[in-house]
Amino acid sequence: MSKTIKEIREDLDSKKYSSEELTKDYLKRIKNEDGEIHAFLDVFEKEALLEAKDADERIKKGEVSILTGIPCAIKDNILIKGKKCTAGSKMLENYIASYDASVVLKLKKQGVVFLGKTNMDEFAMGSSTENSYFGVTKNPYDLKRVPGGSSGGSAAALAAEMCAFSLGSDTGGSIRQPASFCDVVGLKPTYGSVSRSGLIAYASSLDQIGPFGNCVADVKTVFDAIKGKDSLDSTSLNIEGENNLKNIRIGIPKEYFEEGLDSEVKETVLNAIEQYRERGAEIVEISLPHSKYALACYYIIATAEASANLSRFDGIRYGFKELGETLNDIYVNTRTNGFGEEVKKRIMLGTYTLSSGYYDAYYKQALKARSLIKKDFEEAFEKVDAIMGPVSPILPFKIGEKTEDPLSMYLADIYTTPINLAGLPAISIPLELSKEGLPQGLHIITSHFSEEKLFKIASLIQWKKI
């Protein structure tokens, strides 16, 4: 059933099968497979079939958009009106969204079928989906291993053929790393190209919604459907970047192939880059000298923003509430019992680096480092069209392997976080499986708002799934 959107579109339009039949197939697959994988937190059986019937009516009348009748899954930090939106947290276990996220509204207008909401690390804080209050999601390629995170549910749902595409969010790699771990394509768009209205905030200057797809063309189709300026998000923009492509120059940052990179991943990624050379691309070594500071910079900025964003969960305004003798007790009891351990740790880290006496040494210094990291990329893109490297320094790891050592988990984000700091678009492309049969990905990065160029370059090689 692993069909591309284009194939499904043709099948639906030629009445090979209806959207209702297709939706029933996916729902059946979810029923059979998801007991073990646990990609979904909520499945909308009834509503999905109604949406499919509506889509079939539209198809009959010829009122078709590219995504009409195509079934998808949505990460559970993106609001769908009238549906629970938990962000993987006990804090929002019973929270029901009162409006649609702008991306959901855009998909609804096209007549997309919503199959359900997918599991994630609590408030998108994690790289393995092990931090969900509702339990771990398993990697469909090896049930003993993690699917990556934080959008692990969306990646696993697609990889296990339980939807045709899915949406996730990426703050420091949360789309690209699970895409790499689950053998699907994942896009982190340029910051500002997709509206964040209706996305539960983690770190607002880094968060971006993006698609998972079975091929580059699918990811492009969904990106085109959700992008654009939105009056509800003042950071969203309509900008066309540099998308011309003649002779391709690809930059390979030497810092991305140093110590800490798994030797098998390194070999696979270099082989993929070699394929570009064979296709006539010029490969040049470049340097991003501030790379080694990016992860530290990310964890200061992301946690600082998180500590402010998550202050709204106080027992008064949203979801979970635990009473106490005084108002302060209500805040403390609610937050202490509503948040999971990792979330509390990040709130505390952010509170610390923003607090008096530490602000200059940590937060202010990180904002300056962020300038230098962005400048590295700007200088690189004066010389090359795209930058390539690994998505993750390691293969999908075992469930429980890194939960006791937070720093080793954070290091999984070493190649993905600089992209969010600089606000650039980047894609993860599935490469061949490792000797053990585990997925690994190629990371392609281009300049701001040049997703078109990114798709063109990503599509140059005939990847296995296209």
Place this chain on the structure above:
Amino acid sequence: MIEKQEVLKIAELSKLKIEESKIDKIQKDLSQILEYVSDLKKLDTDNIPEMSHSVTIKNVEREDIPSKYNGDNLIEEKQDEYLVVKKILKDE
């Protein structure tokens, strides 16, 4: 290594309570991460501007015209003209 007192102070500022049995673990985790991010202090950032946002954006302005918003669906319970909310104060 940050001090235990400091951990408790940050928890208080964060409106969180830490169980006695978990303090050591949190102290260890926070210290490990802070040690790692302290690497940034080595970076020479004289005359480097701070960047809080990656894409240059302009202020978004619009005409200030009031519009009506129907938030009835946000209200869980209503009594006459009053909102019914959960009690936050204890009975005397």
